[in-house]
Amino acid sequence: MDLSTLQIPVQKTTDSQLANVDFSNLPFGKVNTDHMFICTFKDGSWQDPKVVPYQAISLDPSAKVFHYGQTIFEGMKAYKDSKGGVWLFRPEENQKRLNISAKRLAIPEVPKDIFMEGLKTLVETDHEWIPRTEGSSLYIRPFIFASGRGFHAxxxxxxxxxxxxxxxxxxxxxxVGVRIEETYSRAANGGVGYAKAGGNYAGQFYPTQLAVADGYQQVIWTDDNAHEYIEEAGAMNIFVRIGDTLLTSPTSDRILDGVTRKSILKLAEAENIPTEVRKISVQELLEAQKNGALKEMFGSGTAAVISPISSFGYKGQRYELPQLEESYAAHFKKRITDIQYNRAEDPFDWRYPVK
Incomplete structure (x- = not known):
């Protein structure tokens, strides 16, 4: 297969559901578009990439995804500007990260052209599904799973x-209110925390349920050793503002290299906002809250872009964060979404045109 001239065939649906969708009242991730992209790895290579009508898939009960958890995914979005132009945001970063995850889980890496051309063809095919309501977008979920059969580990x-x-x-x-986790860990050194593996998220659900039962919406994950350092906020990277300095944890075996995280750091550098990428201890957080230096905390990720944290809990006590008129969270969310929706200049060449 000559990937330099790869053309993705498209089988159009004969039963579009577009007219049945209430675009003014969209839940997150529960409505699917008319089509999907699919490609299979067998006999040692990825083959037969195509766009087909959205449909159920059939798997043998011995498919290894059910038994050994070989499944990875990415999260992306497509945006439509005021003139009807369609854009992706840094899609090559998602392509690279998908293959980083694949390598860690012994899944064959996907050639760049298959990923990019499949993605572009699918979004072009379903471009009418991209909402124009402020804050809405077309969420895109690339994922790979072990469909081969067998009970052998x-x-x-x-x-x-x-x-x-x-x-x-x-x-x-x-x-959102978050609780700093003191018992459970999201990931461990030498593990798969830096990969977007399905099991990472399955393991988060139970501790998050406990936090929700205690009146919080999410968990701040801490290190697996002594629960001394904060690392991520739910399924998002975490940022902390102490004084005018923006802090975030360094990526590692345990922490995902988030595309939004990298974008915030790049914007902060360009705007001369002081940043530090280093470990952040729970005690430093508590001390900053006590002396008034803790200004804000927020999570960053594709789904929410930026999610401000209004309070955090630790050892049974809840701490409220100040309400800022000019927060870094609001500033960076506007800067990123203005680029994503083609409302502002893109000095970093992050926008990727689709249509």
């Missing part, structure tokens, strides 16, 4: 790569 011999889309509204509404 080993990598599969076949894999399926799918990209599916969902027109979606805002992921979070308003600010």
């Amino acid at each position: 080993s990598p599969a011999d076949e894999y399926t790569f799918i990209i599916a889309c969902s027109p979606s509204g805002s992921y979070f509404a308003g600010k």
Whole structure:
């Protein structure tokens, strides 16, 4: 297959559901577009990439994804500007990260052209599904799973790569309260925390349920050793503002290299906002809150872009954060979304035109 001239065939649906969607009242990730991209790895190579009508898939009960958890994913969005232009945001970063995850889980890496051309063809095909309501977008979910059969504990011999889309509204509404985790860990040194592996998220659900039962919306994950340093906020990277300095934890075996995180750091550098990428201890956070230096905390990720944190809990006590008129969270969210929706200049060449 000559990937330099790869053309993705498209099988159009004969039963579009577009007219049945209420675009003024979109839940996050529960409505699917008319089509999906699919490609299969077998006999040692990725083959037969195509866009087909959105449909259920059939798997053998012995498919290894069910038994050994070989499944990874990415999260992306497509945006439509005021003139109808369609844009992606830094899609090559998602392509690179998908293959980083694939390598860690012994899944065959996807060639760049298959990923990029499949993604572009699918978004072009379903461009009418991209909402124009402020804060809404087309959420895009590329994912790979082990579809090969067998109960033997080993990598599969076949894999399926799918990209599916969902027109979606805002992921979070308003600010969130978080609880600093003291018992459970999201990831460990030498593990798969830096990969977007399905099991990473499955393991988060139970501790998050406990936090929700205690009156919080999310968990701030801490290191697996002594729970001494904060690392991520739920499924998002975390930022802390102490004084005028913006802090975030360094990426590692345990922390995902977020595309939004990297974008915030680049914007801060360009605007001469002081930043530090280093470990942030729980005690430093408590001390800054006590002396008034803790100005704000927020999570960053594709789904919500930036999610301000209104309070955090630790050892049974809840701490409220100040309400700022000019927060870094609001500033960076506007800067990023203005680029994503083609409302502002893009000095970093992050926008990727689709249509």
